[in-house]
Amino acid sequence: xxxxxxxxxGKPVYLQVVDQIKTAAASGALKPGEALPCIRPLAEELxxxxxxxxxxxxxxxxxxxxETLPGKGCFLKENHSPFRKEVRRKMLIQEIxxxxxxxxxxxxxxxxxxxxxxxxxxVFDQKRRASENNGED
Amino acid sequence: MSSPIPAIEIENLxxxxxxxxxxxxxxxxxxxxxxxxxxFGRNGAGKTTTIKCLLNLLRPQRGNVRVFGLDPREHEVEVxxxxxxxxxxxxxxxxxxxxxxxxxxASFRAHWNGKTEHELLERFxxxxxxxxxxxxKGQRTQVAxxxxxxxxxxxxxxxxxxxxxxxxxxREFIETVIGAYQEGDPGNRTILVSxxxxxxxxxxxxxxTIMDRGHAVVALNAxxxxxxxxxxxxxxxxxxxxxxxxxxxxxxxxxxxLELIVNGGGxxxxxxxxxxxxxxxxxEALTLEEIFVAESxxxx
Numbered sequence: 304x305x306x307x308x309x310x311x312x313g314k315p316v317y318l319q320v321v322d323q324i325k326t327a328a329a330s331g332a333l334k335p336g337e338a339l340p341c342i343r344p345l346a347e348e349l350x351x352x353x354x355x356x357x358x359x360x361x362x363x364x365x366x367x368x369x370e371t372l373p374g375k376g377c378f379l380k381e382n383h384s385p386f387r388k389e390v391r392r393k394m395l396i397q398e399i400x401x402x403x404x405x406x407x408x409x410x411x412x413x414x415x416x417x418x419x420x421x422x423x424x425x426v427f428d429q430k431r432r433a434s435e436n437n438g439e440d
Numbered sequence: 441m442s443s444p445i446p447a448i449e450i451e452n453l454x455x456x457x458x459x460x461x462x463x464x465x466x467x468x469x470x471x472x473x474x475x476x477x478x479x480f481g482r483n484g485a486g487k488t489t490t491i492k493c494l495l496n497l498l499r500p501q502r503g504n505v506r507v508f509g510l511d512p513r514e515h516e517v518e519v520x521x522x523x524x525x526x527x528x529x530x531x532x533x534x535x536x537x538x539x540x541x542x543x544x545x546a547s548f549r550a551h552w553n554g555k556t557e558h559e560l561l562e563r564f565x566x567x568x569x570x571x572x573x574x575x576x577k578g579q580r581t582q583v584a585x586x587x588x589x590x591x592x593x594x595x596x597x598x599x600x601x602x603x604x605x606x607x608x609x610x611r612e613f614i615e616t617v618i619g620a621y622q623e624g625d626p627g628n629r630t631i632l633v634s635x636x637x638x639x640x641x642x643x644x645x646x647x648x649t650i651m652d653r654g655h656a657v658v659a660l661n662a663x664x665x666x667x668x669x670x671x672x673x674x675x676x677x678x679x680x681x682x683x684x685x686x687x688x689x690x691x692x693x694x695x696x697x698l699e700l701i702v703n704g705g706g707x708x709x710x711x712x713x714x715x716x717x718x719x720x721x722x723x724e725a726l727t728l729e730e731i732f733v734a735e736s737x738x739x740x
Contacts, residue, residue: 310643310727311727313725343618346619351642351644352645354622412453
């Protein structure tokens with residue numbers, strides 16, 4: 304998994320790292336249990352302040368996306384989140400609400416919006432299947 | 441719990457060389473411990489003069505300077521014990537070898553991490569027996585960086601450290617600051633880098649001040665700056681309508697096209713532009729270097 308930072312995106316650096324790792328996990332570019340570079344090597348590789356990477360990893364750990372095993376390294380967590388189900392649902396509802404509001408602003412009608420959600424889930428499923436197949440070769 | 445003592449606190453600093461106009465006037469700067477602070481400015485803006493005041497090479501004529509809460513003159517040894525300085529022009533005794541130079545510099549320090557020294561000498565592929573007079577500029581900077589990092593100081597002062605160096609050496613410099621220096625005690629390792637080569641330090645910088653003609657023009661947190669500064673490009677079907685562009689500090693026109701740079705207020709301005717049904721409208725954020733250029737070109 305290679306991270307790419309964009310200093311012209313207006314997005315804080317630590318958030319770019321968090322989002323890219325989450326996306327990699329969702330699309331299968333990173334598999335559960337797979338190793339991630341730890342804080343110092345990633346900071347050196349990206350030439351980013353070490354505390355910025357630490358902040359990103361701290362957030363990813365508290366979200367249950369990654370874990371650090373002392374002496375072993377950093378890994379993508381297997382598919383369980385430490386949060387209780389209701390909390391996870393609540394977090395997702397916040398994201399969904401944002402998308403609903405955006406759809407309204409961008410004048411995307413309801414049926415089209417729902418179809419888009421189906422399509423996007425299918426895309427991620429496909430990516431994950433594709434990377435699993437590659438792993439088997 | 442009380443707030444931590446800033447690593448650097450500069451208040452209303454004023455300094456003039458001889459009878460000339462003030463090199464620095466009314467300058468303020470605060471650097472919290474554990475942060476990496478960028479001091480940006482064109483040549484002659486006053487950056488090196490500021491650093492000289494931190495090192496007690498110059499005495500403020502007005503205002504004051506505190507490093508770790510201490511006056512660099514009254515507590516010179518205590519202050520210097522806790523910092524290391526990498527200047528633009530690095531000077532060593534030319535007849536000394538790299539090994540002798542490092543041993544000599546280490547003798548002035550209470551603490552010296554020999555393991556780090558060994559790792560960095562290897563990483564930079566330096567020959568310890570080579571006399572410093574025959575080192576390239578990049579190698580001299582590398583030796584200076586080793587000498588600055590091995591005592592594991594609380595504050596690293598970098599004054600144009602990468603100017604004149606090739607891109608590989610510049611990258612290795614940054615990687616070393618992040619790895620060998622920051623990693624040791626991340627909450628406590630503070631960096632002040634004064635430079636006009638902003639691009640490569642972009643990832644490292646938490647906060648910055650742009651200095652122009654001796655005073656601070658902009659002082660911002662890096663993430664906030666990237667969010668606030670926007671370049672808006674808009675094209676109208678017919679010639680650009682009469683618009684109140686006072687919130688933009690940089691406006692470029694070419695026929696039906698407009699390019700605007702704003703510091704905050706981007707979304708409102710975009711809303712107003714949308715009302716004139718433009719043919720095309722796009723926005724992008726600015727890198728720290730672009731922000732620097734835009735602010736430095738601002739009319740007085």
